[in-house]
């Protein structure tokens with residue numbers, strides 16, 4: 001066994017916790033495709049920072065065009081009787097920003113809540129409380145993205161059925177974004193700047209509106225982090 005588990009890392013989620021893997025009786029020969037989802041021992045052995053590190057490694061594999069060879073049928077079988085995801089991701093419904101692919105994760109490894117403009121509301125808070133407080137996920141990753149239509153819609157005051165109320169949740173980010181150029185939804189730079197602000201607002205809203213999640217973070221059991229995904233180059237940038 002090599003040194004620190006994270007040094008082993010190109011295979012990402014499974015390989016990153018080789019000590020726990022050994023505890024769980026799993027063998028990982030170099031070069032093997034991930035043949036099972038995360039076990040409870042593997043997930044529980046990770047710190048929130050290690051989970052974030054694995055997300056970064058997964059995104060690097062995605063960007064390099066070298067994703068893991070996921071054996072989805074094996075992962076389906078191994079996770080059917082129980083799931084131990086390491087993270088819950090709150091991301092936009094945009095078809096170009098599928099979190100599992102961008103992060104190169106497999107079945108059973110992340111919860112995923114998707115909603116236009118990656119906002120938080122009571123239903124999503126409940127989902128994230130389930131993911132972390134009941135099911136043991138270590139990280140909440142809020143993921144915004146460039147060229148977000150929901151953000152552009154909020155900037156331009158789009159009115160459309162139930163979408164209107166959803167966009168209202170994004171609007172404080174429009175006001176809060178300092179930008180001296182054209183402040184409209186056709187200006188991609190401004191849209192992306194507002195999307196970034198909106199991610200930070202969502203992170204703060206989660207902390208403010210869920211004492212359960214804020215408490216878990218204070219105890220060091222979870223981390224709540226924001227990120228921006230760039231549609232053009234595939235890069236996921238973590239925000240402070």
Ligand SMILES: [Zn+2]
Nearest residue numbers: 092094148149
């Ligand atoms: Zn979007």
